[in-house]
Each structure stands twice: as C-alpha cells, then as structure tokens.
Amino acid sequence: MIRPSDGGTGGPAGSAPTSSPVPDGGGAGGLLRGPGGDALHDVASRARVLFAGGKGGVGKTTVASTLALAQARTGRRVLLVSTDPAHNLGHLWDRAVGDTPTRLTTPGGAGHVDGVEIDPGRTVERHLDEVGRTLRRLMPERLSGEVTRHLELARDAPGTHEAAVLERIADAVETGLAEYDLVVFDTAPSGHTARLMALPETMSAWTEGLLRRQERSARFGAALRGLAQDDTDDDGAGGLVGRRDPRAERDGEIRRVLLRRRTRFERLREVLTDPATTSFVLVLAAERLPVLETIALHEQLVTLGVDVGALVVNKRSPEAAGSLLRARRAREEDHLRTLDDALAAVPRAEADLLPHDVVGEEALARFAGL
Numbered sequence: 180m181i182r183p184s185d186g187g188t189g190g191p192a193g194s195a196p197t198s199s200p201v202p203d204g205g206g207a208g209g210l211l212r213g214p215g216g217d218a219l220h221d222v223a224s225r226a227r228v229l230f231a232g233g234k235g236g237v238g239k240t241t242v243a244s245t246l247a248l249a250q251a252r253t254g255r256r257v258l259l260v261s262t263d264p265a266h267n268l269g270h271l272w273d274r275a276v277g278d279t280p281t282r283l284t285t286p287g288g289a290g291h292v293d294g295v296e297i298d299p300g301r302t303v304e305r306h307l308d309e310v311g312r313t314l315r316r317l318m319p320e321r322l323s324g325e326v327t328r329h330l331e332l333a334r335d336a337p338g339t340h341e342a343a344v345l346e347r348i349a350d351a352v353e354t355g356l357a358e359y360d361l362v363v364f365d366t367a368p369s370g371h372t373a374r375l376m377a378l379p380e381t382m383s384a385w386t387e388g389l390l391r392r393q394e395r396s397a398r399f400g401a402a403l404r405g406l407a408q409d410d411t412d413d414d415g416a417g418g419l420v421g422r423r424d425p426r427a428e429r430d431g432e433i434r435r436v437l438l439r440r441r442t443r444f445e446r447l448r449e450v451l452t453d454p455a456t457t458s459f460v461l462v463l464a465a466e467r468l469p470v471l472e473t474i475a476l477h478e479q480l481v482t483l484g485v486d487v488g489a490l491v492v493n494k495r496s497p498e499a500a501g502s503l504l505r506a507r508r509a510r511e512e513d514h515l516r517t518l519d520d521a522l523a524a525v526p527r528a529e530a531d532l533l534p535h536d537v538v539g540e541e542a543l544a545r546f547a548g549l
C-alpha cells in the first residue's frame with residue numbers, strides 16, 4: 180500500500196542509506212552486509228517461497244541467485260527456478276542449466292542450490308501431449324482429427340505459454356515445499372510477473388466456467404441418454420445405474436481433471452498469498468522511472484495479496500569513485516527518498532555498481548558479502 184508522503188525534505192529518519200567505502204575490486208561490503216542487509220537476510224530465512232522481480236536488467240537473476248546461495252550456506256536446500264523465457268541462470272552460475280533440477284553449488288557445503296530453467300515451449304508440448312492422450316482416450320475414435328486440430332489451435336492461443344509457466348510454477352512450489360527448504364523464483368520483467376501472480380485467479384475463473392459448462396452438458400447428455408434408452412433399458416433408472424455408460428464415465432473423468440486443476444490453482448494462490456510462506460523481493464535501480472514503477476508494482480502485488488518483504492536497490496553509484504559517480508549518487512539519494520516516502524515499511528537493502536559482471540559461485544558469494 181502506498182502511504183502518503185510525510186512531506187518535508189527527507190524520508191523517515193535514519194532510512195537514508197549510509198555511503199559505503201569501495202573495497203578492492205569495487206562494490207560495497209556486499210548485499211547482505213550493507214544497510215538493510217540483515218532485514219533482507221531475515222526475509223529470505225523466513226520464506227519457503229521467494230520471488231525476485233523488477234524491470235529488465237536491474238539484477239533480478241543476480242539477487243535471486245545471491246539469496247539462494249546465502250541460504251544454502253546456512254544449510255538450507257534451495258531450489259532456484261527461472262521463469263523468464265530468456266533464461267540466464269546458466270550464464271550466471273557458469274554451468275549448463277535446463278528444464279530439470281541441476282546442482283549449482285559445489286559439493287561439500289551444508290546446504291545446496293539446485294537450478295531449473297523452465298522451458299515454456301517444452302512445457303506447452305508436454306501439456307498438450309497429456310491433454311491429447313486424455314482426450315483421445317475419452318473421445319470416440321472418429322473425433323481424433325478434431326482433437327488434433329483443437330490442440331494445434333491451443334498451442335498458439337494467447338495465454339497458453341503463460342498458463343504453462345503457471346503450471347510449472349505450481350509444480351515447482353509443490354516440489355519445493357516437499358523436497359526443499361526454500362524455492363527462489365527468478366522472474367521475468369515486472370509486467371509479466373504481476374500478470375503471472377494474478378493468473379491463479381484467472382485460471383480458477385476459467386476452470387470454474389469449464390466446470391459449469393461441463394456440468395450443464397453432462398446433465399443434458401444424461402437426460403438425452405435417459406430418453407433414448409427408455410425403451411431398451413430394463414433397469415428402471417434411465418440406463419445410468421448398474422451398467423457402464425462410457426459417456427457418463429468420460430464426463431466424470433473430465434470433471435475430475437478440471438477439479439484437480441482448480442484445487443491446484445487454489446492451493447497455489449493460498450501459498451502465494453500467505454506471508455508466512457511467500458515473499459517478494461523487488462529489485463530496482465535508483466533512477467526516477469524505476470522508482471515510480473517499483474512503487475506501482477508494490478501496490479499491484481499488495482492488491483493481489485502478495486507480501487513484499489524487501490527492496491533491493493542495485494548498481495548504486497559508488498561514493499568514492501570519482502566526481503561523476505559521486506554526483507550520480509547524490510541524485511540517486513533524491514530518487515530513493517521518493518521510494519522511502521512511499522514504502523517506508525519495506526526494508527531496503529542495496530548493492531553498489533561493480534566494475535565487472537557477477538559470474539560464478541564465488542563471485543556471487545562476494546556479491547552477497549559472505
């Protein structure tokens with residue numbers, strides 16, 4: 180929720196970040212060591228499901244990976260999942276990551292990080308395969324061509340990829356809660372993420388609609404069958420008791436599939452909106468538009484019932500790196516006051532701009548300040 184500005188020139192007392200010295204190699208003392216670092220660490224330690232979101236290129240993958248590694252080093256088993264179709268977990272950890280969990284941390288630590296890059300294309304194919312098999316089993320042989328046509332259309336229908344990603348998020352949350360201590364999601368740029376967060380509801384509504392339609396057609400079908408079978412049936416119950424009715428069985432199975440799906444999305448929604456389980460970390464740059472967009476994204480998430488646990492202001496201009504960056508840093512303080520005014524209650528951590536990219540486990544550990 181956006182609080183009104185407290186007016187005046189500054190944000191809440193004590194919330195302005197202190198400048199950090201630039202150690203050898205650049206960067207502050209590390210994301211978890213600087214101002215707000217403890218609060219960020221607490222948010223990650225408490226969460227079972229953590230999302231890193233924000234605009235393109237701000238450092239979502241870096242922050243998600245850093246938090247995953249820091250938690251693994253406290254002994255937790257962490258599943259790190261990239262939902263962004265343009266994956267780069269693999270680049271960042273400097274190893275091949277695919278559609279199934281791959282160990283990212285070097286062996287021997289107390290905990291570990293396994294990484295997955297969700298492949299929406301593959302997910303859609305797998306999903307359509309499954310649906311196709313079920314439909315073909317349930318439909319009369321002569322409709323097989325119809326089923327294929329239907330699936331071909333579904334492949335390119337709007338929302339199919341997002342729905343597939345959502346299925347996989349639901350999978351990852353289920354697997355994560357059962358087999359890991361923490362699931363960290365590295366998400367795609369903001370708009371997409373908020374839509375994804377709203378999807379369980381959209382999908383539930385869609386499933387509800389299908390269920391209602393299916394109920395109506397099942398009732399209609401049963402009535403028709405009752406009429407047609409009146410003169411041949413001898414069980415006195417419209418042909419629906421005491422004998423196998425393939426259509427009733429098919430309707431029943433479709434209904435079960437839809438109900439399973441609905442239960443699944445409801446469960447996902449419950450997990451995502453439970454602040455004791457799930458938290459969102461918003462990553463941003465200390466610039467005017469990113470600050471305003473972060474405030475808007477925060478409001479969107481809160482409206483959806485999702486807890487925003489922390490803000491990470493990344494790529495801060497270092498204080499002691501020449502007059503240009505010092506001047507930039509002063510401008511950044513102005514933008515951050517806007518952020519503090521709007522989101523005073525959300526802890527804010529920050530990391531300085533480094534002279535190099537963050538690549539590999541040790542670089543991530545240094546970035547964290549471990």
Ligand SMILES: Nc1ncnc2c1ncn2[C@@H]1O[C@H](COP(=O)(O)OP(=O)(O)OP(=O)(O)O)[C@@H](O)[C@H]1O
Pocket residue numbers: 234235236237238239240241242263267367368493494495530531532533534535536537538
């Ligand atoms: N504090 C930093 N200093 C210097 N480089 C950084 C810093 N944080 C991240 N980077 C670099 O910036 C680039 C983008 O970071 P990252 O991939 O984490 O961003 P992203 O938000 O996930 O991007 P995308 O929206 O494309 O997924 C990477 O090359 C990363 O190494």
Ligand SMILES: [Mg+2]
Pocket residue numbers: 239240241263267365366
């Ligand atoms: Mg990324």
